[in-house]
Amino acid sequence: MKTNDPEILFAQACKGDRVSLARMISLIERGTDEGDEIAKLTFTASSHSYTVGITGAPGAGKSTLTSALVEVIRKNGQDVAVIAIDPSSPFSGGAILGDRVRMQDHALDSGVYIRSMATRGHLGGLAVAVPEASRALGAVGFGNVIIETVGVGQVEVEIAEEADTTVVVVNPGWGDAVQANKAGLMEIADVFVINKADRPGVRETRRDLEMMLDMTALKGHRPSIIETVAHEKKGITQTYAAIAEHRSFATSSGLAASRRAARLEKELSRILQAIIAKHVAQSLATERFSKVRSDMTRGLIDPRSAARIIVENQ
Ligand SMILES: Nc1nc2c(ncn2[C@@H]2O[C@H](COP(=O)(O)OP(=O)(O)OP(=O)(O)O)[C@@H](O)[C@H]2O)c(=O)[nH]1
Ligand SMILES: [Mg+2]
Numbered sequence: 454m455k456t457n458d459p460e461i462l463f464a465q466a467c468k469g470d471r472v473s474l475a476r477m478i479s480l481i482e483r484g485t486d487e488g489d490e491i492a493k494l495t496f497t498a499s500s501h502s503y504t505v506g507i508t509g510a511p512g513a514g515k516s517t518l519t520s521a522l523v524e525v526i527r528k529n530g531q532d533v534a535v536i537a538i539d540p541s542s543p544f545s546g547g548a549i550l551g552d553r554v555r556m557q558d559h560a561l562d563s564g565v566y567i568r569s570m571a572t573r574g575h576l577g578g579l580a581v582a583v584p585e586a587s588r589a590l591g592a593v594g595f596g597n598v599i600i601e602t603v604g605v606g607q608v609e610v611e612i613a614e615e616a617d618t619t620v621v622v623v624n625p626g627w628g629d630a631v632q633a634n635k636a637g638l639m640e641i642a643d644v645f646v647i648n649k650a651d652r653p654g655v656r657e658t659r660r661d662l663e664m665m666l667d668m669t670a671l672k673g674h675r676p677s678i679i680e681t682v683a684h685e686k687k688g689i690t691q692t693y694a695a696i697a698e699h700r701s702f703a704t705s706s707g708l709a710a711s712r713r714a715a716r717l718e719k720e721l722s723r724i725l726q727a728i729i730a731k732h733v734a735q736s737l738a739t740e741r742f743s744k745v746r747s748d749m750t751r752g753l754i755d756p757r758s759a760a761r762i763i764v765e766n767q
Contacts, residue, residue, distance in 0.1 A: 459490040466593040469563065474593060478568055481585045484575035492585040495592035502591025505696055506616030508604040508641075510632060513622040514648040515601050517683035518692070523559055525693045526597055534566040534595040536586060538579065538602040538612060566595065577727040581720055583612050604638050614641040615716050617709055618699045620692070621676075622646045623662070625654035630661035639665055642676045643703075644695045650680040650688065674702050736763065 456462065457480060465473035477495075480488035505522075507515050519535055526533045559565040568586075575582040587598045600616055602609045613619055621642035623629045633639060647658050662678050677695040681688030703709035736742065742763050749759040 457485075457487045459487050459494055463491065463494050463593070471566070474566065474590075475568070477589055477593075478570070478586050479573075481589060482570055482573045482575060482582050484573070484577075484582070488575070488585075491589060495585075495589040499588035499591035502587070502596055502598050503618075503700060504587055504598045504600060504616040506613035506619040507599060507601045507622065508610065508613035508619065508638065509622030509646075509648075510624070510629070510636075511603050511605065513604075513624055514681075514683045515603070515622050518620075518622060518646060518648055518681060518689070519599055519601050520559070521681075521683050521686050521689040522599065522693060522696075523565055524686070525689055527559075527562065527564055531597055532564040532595050533597040533599060534590040535568065535599045535601065536583060536590075537567070537569040538583065538600065538609060539569045539571040566590065576731065577720075577723045578608065580608055580611055580615075581723050581727070584615060584716065584720055604633070604636050610637050610641065615719070617703060617712065618643045618696050620644045620646055620696065622648050623658060624649045625652045625658045630658050630665060634665055639669055643674065643699045644692070645676050645678040646681050646688075646692055647678065648681045648683050651682045651685070655680060673706065673708065674699060736767065741766075 457476065459477075459480075462473045462477050462480075466477055477491050481491055482488070507519055507522075509515050516537065519537075523533050523535065559567065570579065570583060570586060572579050572582075583600060587600065590598050600612060602613045604610055604613060604621065613621075619641050621633060621638045621644070623633050623645065625647060645662055647655055647662075659678055659680075666675060677698070679688055679692045679695050681692055683689070700709075703712070737746075745754070745759050745762050748754050749756055754762075
């Protein structure tokens with residue numbers, strides 16, 4: 454029986470029903486009323502999950518690394534969910550198909566859940582839908598949630614930043630660290646991974662990263678720099694250890710709690726902005742302000758005065 458009832462879906466998903474879980478995330482993604490209800494229902498139950506953001510340039514090896522990390526987490530006896538962001542940008546370049554292939558290793562494992570997400574009309578977009586989905590996954594029992602997003606574009610970088618621990622993946626070679634810096638990834642990294650360390654230029658990249666870290670105002674924790682060859686599963690336990698080390702620092706120093714609070718504030722602001730934007734669009738579509746608008750287009754009043762009249766007459 455197909456149901457969109459939030460309480461039933463949540464209860465079923467808690468019992469391990471993947472179809473219900475998938476539907477919960479889809480409802481959140483689409484921003485339906487049921488999705489809002491699910492976000493509400495799962496909010497308080499989600500507090501025990503830990504989120505790790507994995508970001509970096511397209512093709513840096515994020516999915517390969519994620520898949521290898523999933524294996525390590527499973528060996529430690531923990532459950533893990535992965536959200537792969539499929540941006541509606543030209544950078545997604547077949548990523549999802551690639552991810553499916555790479556993630557196939559885990560397809561039959563009941564302790565792993567892999568899901569891609571895209572913008573599907575959620576009010577507030579992915580920057581709100583992803584944390585809601587992530588909390589829903591936490592609420593149904595996933596202690597770890599990994600969010601993979603390409604480190605290009607403001608929304609994607611913001612999503613990666615809003616994890617408890619953010620891993621930035623770069624590749625060896627001249628300029629990659631500099632590119633990461635330009636994309637705004639330097640400030641958000643808690644752990645750096647130089648993946649494809651089987652290629653030349655690792656030493657130079659490490660040096661560039663160290664130099665940039667020396668110049669960056671640190672948030673009390675200098676990010677470790679780990680070298681990996683993800684497709685050969687080299688350096689993965691070290692990466693996991695660096696994440697765990699940051700996690701214990703963040704937890705004991707209060708950083709995790711303050712970041713979570715800041716994240717919720719941002720989410721609130723995004724939701725409010727989206728509501729207001731929708732309200733504005735609806736209000737402009739009515740006849741009520743047609744005179745103000747025609748006065749403006751005829752040059753009788755300026756846009757700022759027109760805006761003030763509209764705001765004051767809401
Ligand atoms: N030589 C080498 N190739 C690697 C390594 N890790 C991953 N690759 C390859 O790099 C390519 C891209 O890997 P992905 O894991 O799909 O990279 P991604 O960052 O998830 O890519 P997008 O999601 O499309 O941005 C694949 O062909 C991988 O097999 C590595 O350590 N060394
Ligand atoms: Mg990928």
